[in-house]
Amino acid sequence: MIGIIRKVTYSERYRRANIHTARCNFRCLGCSYKLRTEEEGKALAPEEVMDALRNLNLRRVHFIGGEPTLCPDIEAIAEFCHEKLGIRTKIGHSTGWNMPPEHIDEMNITIKAYSDDLHKKYTGVSNRRVLSNFRKIYSRGVVLSASTVLIPGMIDANEIERIARFISDVDPMIPFHITGYIPVPDIPWRSPTQSEMLEAKNLAEQYLEKVSTSWFESAEDYTEMVRRNPRYQSIRVL
Numbered sequence: 001m002i003g004i005i006r007k008v009t010y011s012e013r014y015r016r017a018n019i020h021t022a023r024c025n026f027r028c029l030g031c032s033y034k035l036r037t038e039e040e041g042k043a044l045a046p047e048e049v050m051d052a053l054r055n056l057n058l059r060r061v062h063f064i065g066g067e068p069t070l071c072p073d074i075e076a077i078a079e080f081c082h083e084k085l086g087i088r089t090k091i092g093h094s095t096g097w098n099m100p101p102e103h104i105d106e107m108n109i110t111i112k113a114y115s116d117d118l119h120k121k122y123t124g125v126s127n128r129r130v131l132s133n134f135r136k137i138y139s140r141g142v143v144l145s146a147s148t149v150l151i152p153g154m155i156d157a158n159e160i161e162r163i164a165r166f167i168s169d170v171d172p173m174i175p176f177h178i179t180g181y182i183p184v185p186d187i188p189w190r191s192p193t194q195s196e197m198l199e200a201k202n203l204a205e206q207y208l209e210k211v212s213t214s215w216f217e218s219a220e221d222y223t224e225m226v227r228r229n230p231r232y233q234s235i236r237v238l
């Protein structure tokens with residue numbers, strides 16, 4: 001599967017451009033993109049993206065998805081960011097299925113599950129390649145962070161603990177973020193309670209130094225947070 005670039009947004013406050021790619025090779029049952037109504041749109045050419053970046057006052061560029069590493073154009077754009085603009089690059093979230101191209105400084109990998117059977121059930125694929133890439137990417141010197149989603153009845157606190165233990169074996173200083181599941185249509189799971197979030201956080205903190213969480217009771221609460229939080233305020237430039 002080949003990914004495409006579908007839009008570029010810009011946050012003046014953070015001097016950051018987000019390059020949004022479309023398409024993903026995982027089939028997560030609880031994929032939050034099912035909550036989106038936006039069309040994929042036409043693919044943007046890397047040259048037009050670079051032209052747009054050249055005209056912005058930037059400190060950083062983030063590639064977000066879908067799965068950004070499926071998009072072959074991010075390599076040339078990341079190189080352009082380093083060589084021509086002198087700014088940092090990050091893959092904002094990734095499955096870890098592919099190694100990042102050169103010129104990526106930072107990467108966040110979402111580890112859906114540590115137990116392979118659970119990972120297959122949830123995403124449709126084995127996680128062995130993800131876990132192996134996680135170690136390789138760290139060894140390459142990319143600044144790595146990790147995240148996961150707590151889903152009561154599917155990815156429970158004890159599974160979060162297994163993920164945290166795996167990450168700590170790579171480096172206990174790697175930041176780890178736990179998101180509470182936000183229900184998506186046609187899937188029976190519920191959001192975790194605050195005490196379930198706390199339990200997962202406490203278990204992860206037995207292994208890792210930097211554990212954070214985010215939790216919303218409903219998709220409406222999440223949408224409201226995105227509307228208000230300055231981190232998400234941006235304008236579309238392409």
Ligand code: SF4
Nearest residue numbers: 024026027028031066
């Ligand atoms: S990896 Fe992310 S974008 Fe891909 S299916 Fe899973 S939740 Fe959705």
